[in-house]
Each structure stands twice: as C-alpha cells, then as structure tokens.
Amino acid sequence: MKSEEYKKYLKRIKRDNLLVLFTQILIIVIFFVVWQILADKKIINTFLVSSPSKVLDTIVDLMKQNNLWKHIFATLYEIVISFILGNVIGIVFASILWFSKFLSRVFEPFLTILNSLPKVALGPLIIVWAGANTKSIIIMALLISAIISVINIHNAFKVTDPNKIKIVRTMGGSKLQVFTKVVIPSNILPIIESFKINVSMCFVGVIMGELLVSKEGIGYLIMYGSQVFNMNLVITGVILLVILTIILYYVVYYIEKISKR
Amino acid sequence: MKPILEIKKLYKTYHTKKCEIEALKNINFEVYEGDFIGIVGPSGCGKSTLLSIIGNLESITKGTVKKDKNLKIGYMLQDDCLFPWLTIYENCLLGLKINKICNKENIDNVKKLLSTYGLKDFMNNYPNDLSGGMRQRAALIRTLAIKPDILLLDEPFSALDYYTRLSVSNDVLDIIRKEKKTLIIVTHDISEAISMCKKIIVLSKRPSTIKNIYNINYKEDRENPIKNRSSREFMNYYEKIWEDLTNEK
Numbered sequence A: 001m002k003s004e005e006y007k008k009y010l011k012r013i014k015r016d017n018l019l020v021l022f023t024q025i026l027i028i029v030i031f032f033v034v035w036q037i038l039a040d041k042k043i044i045n046t047f048l049v050s051s052p053s054k055v056l057d058t059i060v061d062l063m064k065q066n067n068l069w070k071h072i073f074a075t076l077y078e079i080v081i082s083f084i085l086g087n088v089i090g091i092v093f094a095s096i097l098w099f100s101k102f103l104s105r106v107f108e109p110f111l112t113i114l115n116s117l118p119k120v121a122l123g124p125l126i127i128v129w130a131g132a133n134t135k136s137i138i139i140m141a142l143l144i145s146a147i148i149s150v151i152n153i154h155n156a157f158k159v160t161d162p163n164k165i166k167i168v169r170t171m172g173g174s175k176l177q178v179f180t181k182v183v184i185p186s187n188i189l190p191i192i193e194s195f196k197i198n199v200s201m202c203f204v205g206v207i208m209g210e211l212l213v214s215k216e217g218i219g220y221l222i223m224y225g226s227q228v229f230n231m232n233l234v235i236t237g238v239i240l241l242v243i244l245t246i247i248l249y250y251v252v253y254y255i256e257k258i259s260k261r
Numbered sequence B: 001m002k003p004i005l006e007i008k009k010l011y012k013t014y015h016t017k018k019c020e021i022e023a024l025k026n027i028n029f030e031v032y033e034g035d036f037i038g039i040v041g042p043s044g045c046g047k048s049t050l051l052s053i054i055g056n057l058e059s060i061t062k063g064t065v066k067k068d069k070n071l072k073i074g075y076m077l078q079d080d081c082l083f084p085w086l087t088i089y090e091n092c093l094l095g096l097k098i099n100k101i102c103n104k105e106n107i108d109n110v111k112k113l114l115s116t117y118g119l120k121d122f123m124n125n126y127p128n129d130l131s132g133g134m135r136q137r138a139a140l141i142r143t144l145a146i147k148p149d150i151l152l153l154d155e156p157f158s159a160l161d162y163y164t165r166l167s168v169s170n171d172v173l174d175i176i177r178k179e180k181k182t183l184i185i186v187t188h189d190i191s192e193a194i195s196m197c198k199k200i201i202v203l204s205k206r207p208s209t210i211k212n213i214y215n216i217n218y219k220e221d222r223e224n225p226i227k228n229r230s231s232r233e234f235m236n237y238y239e240k241i242w243e244d245l246t247n248e249k
Ligand SMILES: Nc1ncnc2c1ncn2[C@@H]1O[C@H](COP(=O)(O)OP(=O)(O)OP(=O)(O)O)[C@@H](O)[C@H]1O
Pocket: B014, B015, B016, B021, B023, B041, B042, B043, B044, B045, B046, B047, B048, B049, B050, B188, B206
C-alpha cells in the first residue's frame, strides 16, 4: 500500500517532469516561430540564414527528387558500420592488451599519441590511400572512435577487482576463464559507456569524412549547399543532423536502460 | 598419522624495482587432517603471503611445501568477493563450472549446503540483497562446493561489524567442523584465533619466522567460540600471545 503522502509525492514528480518537457518543447517552438517571423518581416537576410518555411520547401524538394532518404541512409549506413567496427576493434584489442602485459606496455604510448593527434589532419592522406569513397569515410570514423574505445575499455579491464580474479584463480581457473568469468562481466557498464562515446565519435568522423570526400550523405548536402551558396540546403542539412543526433541518442539511451536491468 | 601438508625451511622474498622484501624466513610446520590452525602476527609480516604460497598463488623462493598432489584447496578472502552479476546459486556453482565438474552429485551437494545453512530462500537473489553475514556464508558454500580438503581463510571476517563477526565466525566454524574440513585461518584478532583454533602459530615481524606454536586446549571440550572466550584458559593464552606480539626481541 502506498501512503497518501507517497502518492502525492509521485504526482508532484510527474507534474514537474511534464512541466520540464513542456518548457523544452515551448523553447523549440518559439525558436522556429521567431525565426520565421524575423524572416517574413525581412529583419534577417534569408539568403544567409534561410527560414523554417524554406527549410521545409527544401526538404519537400529533396523528397520529390527521391534524394532525402538516400542522403539520410548514406550517412546512417556509414555511422552504423563504423560504430559496429569501432566497438569490435575496441573490445578485441583491449582484450589482447589485457592478455599480454608486454603488448600493453609496448602499445600504450602509441595509443596515447594517436589519440591526441587531430585526426582531421589525416583526412587528405586517407583519401589518397583509400580513394574518395565510402571506405575512407569509414576509416576516418574508425580512427576517431576505435582508438579511444581501445583505451577506455582496456583501462576498465585493468582495474578489475584483483580479489575476484584471485578467487577464480584459487579455484583453478585459467587466464581465459578469469577473462570470461570476471573481466568481461565486471566491465559491462564501462563497455556500454564506451559504446555511448562511440556513437558520437562515429558521427563526428562520418560527417567529417563526408565533408571531405563524399557524393552523398548529409555532410555532402551541407558541403554542396555551401559551394553553390544555397544556404537553405546547408541549414536543412544541419537540421537533419540534429534530428539524427536525437534519434541516435535515444537508441543508445534505451540500450543502456535495457542492459542495466 | 601423516601430515597432509608439510612446510619445510620455507623462505619467501619479493623482488620489486626499489628493493627486496624478505617476507618469510625459515618457516616450518605441519598440518594434519582435521586441524584448525590460526596464524597471527603483526601487520605486514607475511601471513597472506604464507597462505598464497600454500594456495599456489605465489612462488616459493627457497624450501619446500609438501602436499598431496590431489589436495584440493578452498580459499576465502576478507572481502566475500561474490560476483554481483550472478545469483547466490550461480555464485556457488562457480568453482564447479571452472573445473567442469558440474555434475548432478555436486549440484545436489551445493543445494544441500544452501538449505542446511539457511540460504535456500535466497538462492535466486543477487548478493546485494543479502546481509554481510549471509554473504559470508554464501562465500563459504561457494568455497565448499568443490569439496576442498583444506580451507584457507585470510581474515575472512574483518569486513564485518563486531556483532555480526562473532555470530558469523561461530556459524562458519560450525559448518567447517560439520563438513570435517581442515582449516588454516589468518587473523589479526587474537581472541578470534584463540576461541576458534586448536593450534596457533605466532609469526614475528618481517622477515617472519615462527615465534611460537600454541596448542589450545580447553578443560571442558567446548566447541562454541563465544563460550570459549569466557574461560580461564582463554585469558592465559591471550596474555601469552599478546606478549609474543608486543615483545619484539
Ligand atoms: N606482490 C608483492 N610484491 C612485493 N611485495 C609484496 C607483495 N605482496 C606482499 N608484499 C610484501 O610482503 C610483506 C608481507 O605481506 P603480506 O600481505 O603477506 O602481509 P600480511 O601479514 O598479510 O599483512 P596484513 O596483516 O596487513 O594483511 C609486506 O611487507 C608486503 O609489502
């Protein structure tokens, strides 16, 4: 039985949450309305900053040309591939480094330096080597996401509770058993944390790659728009990116929620 | 009777980058089946090291540790180390799974231990739902699951508060006695050692040698550690061991 006070408390929390959500939506609506009004009254130059109605027109145009989904899917595809590859590389390499103290000592400084290197600078090099295509976009995203996930996951593995490891060893467990029975299960949360970081890293990498080389994708829309001075297209691209970010954020959020149970 | 474990002229030196640490120096003693041995000594003298060596976790610098090839060892640490992602039941099966001896007989044995020692209703709970004392009992059952011949306990109760500690040490001792196991327990609590053990090995400061070995006898054969504490012999042993530990010659 819930007491009266507890029910009231729950009710208040619910109301507070709704109020927060409502205010957030209101801010977004006001932003677009003000933007539209300013554009209509010609207070701002729509050639430079576009307007919500023009963005809508652009989206409709893209749909009519059967281009909208093509670009969105191109970007999404690159993100998904590099996300999966990035995580696999992260886990596999972190495991190898955990198994071999020697290798981990050899590679740690390399990883640190690679990680702090601004990867954009490698863009032109990658394009020359891998060609101006999807491949180099994915390589770019991997450079950004995989290195940091190797580092993060390996760091988590390293601080696994030594007593739990000791217990498995006293029971006669091999190093592989220590790994599967202790190291992996105790690090599920850090691994998911690294997935989360990876989503945004891949996103950054893919858009960066698209700005540099691609023939399709949201990054391409933005790049192309700016080259032909079509700000409507550029801003449409940016808004599509925001929507995609929100969707990816919620996907990860729900994965995390499910795994915490 | 033949000892199940024989330690002769055991030396252990740790090598670190900065220095050498001589932890154990010329340790000799024997363990017989059914022994209850307590090891006490100043902090950092090498008690855990000694247990680790017996448990094959640490190498020997010099000397011998003779034991039967098939001697199975069960280890328990201060922290109960139950895996929070496994249920109590799954935790208890850990040793069986690792040794790939998860047969019906062994599983039944674990289930029997769980119900005998009051954890049956919590089998499918996760460790975080249990009290400190229950967790410690679960950790003991996990250790007993592989049917060890000798149990090595490294300050197994020191994470518990005083009251829980008394009752849990009582419980655990009872279980070990009923299951007819041999026990070596490290503790920094002299009274715990005296009330629980039949034999106490006192180690000196580092480099540790054996300072004294006491055979603990109570006039009335009392197997209850809490009652033992109130007897006259208890006080005598306590004074002697206290003197050993404080008079560093
Ligand atoms: N892996 C190791 N490498 C180097 N030195 C170690 C190692 N393990 C223990 N030592 C050193 O050996 C000595 C004995 O350590 P040990 O843990 O056996 O002591 P202890 O008697 O169990 O102490 P405590 O009462 O604090 O548990 C200590 O001085 C410690 O610093």
